[in-house]
Amino acid sequence: MEYQQQIGGRAEIMKILGDHLLKPTIIQEANSYLKMSRQLAEIAPDCCFVYTNGELLEIRKCNSCHEPSEIMKIISMMDSDSFGNFLIMRDMAHGMNKPRIMDLKLGTRTHSDFISEEKKALHIRKSALTTTSSLGIRLCGARFTRKDDRQETQWTKGLGKTMSNEKFWNAMKIFFDIPQTQKVSVVRQLLKIRAVIESSPTHRYFGCSVLIIIDDEEECNVHTKLIDFASMARSEVDTPQYEDVDEGAMMGVNNLLQILNAQGSS
Numbered sequence: 001m002e003y004q005q006q007i008g009g010r011a012e013i014m015k016i017l018g019d020h021l022l023k024p025t026i027i028q029e030a031n032s033y034l035k036m037s038r039q040l041a042e043i044a045p046d047c048c049f050v051y052t053n054g055e056l057l058e059i060r061k062c063n064s065c066h067e068p069s070e071i072m073k074i075i076s077m078m079d080s081d082s083f084g085n086f087l088i089m090r091d092m093a094h095g096m097n098k099p100r101i102m103d104l105k106l107g108t109r110t111h112s113d114f115i116s117e118e119k120k121a122l123h124i125r126k127s128a129l130t131t132t133s134s135l136g137i138r139l140c141g142a143r144f145t146r147k148d149d150r151q152e153t154q155w156t157k158g159l160g161k162t163m164s165n166e167k168f169w170n171a172m173k174i175f176f177d178i179p180q181t182q183k184v185s186v187v188r189q190l191l192k193i194r195a196v197i198e199s200s201p202t203h204r205y206f207g208c209s210v211l212i213i214i215d216d217e218e219e220c221n222v223h224t225k226l227i228d229f230a231s232m233a234r235s236e237v238d239t240p241q242y243e244d245v246d247e248g249a250m251m252g253v254n255n256l257l258q259i260l261n262a263q264g265s266s
Helices: 027-034 068-078 117-128 131-135 157-162 165-175 180-198 247-262
Strands: 014-016 020-025 047-052 055-058 085-090 099-106 137-145 152-155 209-215 222-227
Touching (some): 027 085, 099 247, 131 137, 131 247, 180 209, 180 222, 180 247, 209 247
Antiparallel strands (some): 020 085, 047 055, 047 085, 099 137, 099 209, 137 152
């Protein structure tokens, strides 16, 4: 079943088994989840299984997970050659009647180490023209109901690429027109993300996004997670080595915190 809450990303995510998602991905992201530290896993989506190289590998099976055989049946219908890569994750928006969802590309660099120099140059030129360069964060998509006029609102990745700093700031004010308790929850979860980034100086969160899902009907239901790890760098053997903290990712998180704190979330 097509996932109705998807607002960003190229891969078509499917809703499966009631409360799980099946995300087609590439081997680099599959490996990121297989090698993910416990600390990073706490700020990432709940990934129950990774399917790669024809095998279904258990990561952190949740309480409502189905039998692996049921998951394999679904994958076999999508991937007859068994060479694809998939993530099986909990749906954070499951059960929400009115989810408020936003995807924000994080950091001042969005490309991986393993693309051509031509593609790297293209990414750099595009980033220089957007809030990726100036704020370390860029709108990739959002869907929600505005509180002022009750209008259903959808913002696209294309809109995000045209935003100035001022327009981005104003858009965040509109999206975060939510109860104070929910703003506080988002801030607390962003601080947790920042702490993980600070404590992993050999990591680079290239291409990652901050996904925010807020329930407009249940104030206690707020999720702020780091997603999209296909371009992430970990300073492993035979890969580029990095030292110190990912300043671009830190810049993006800090600017988002500044916006929320300016709205009185502290």
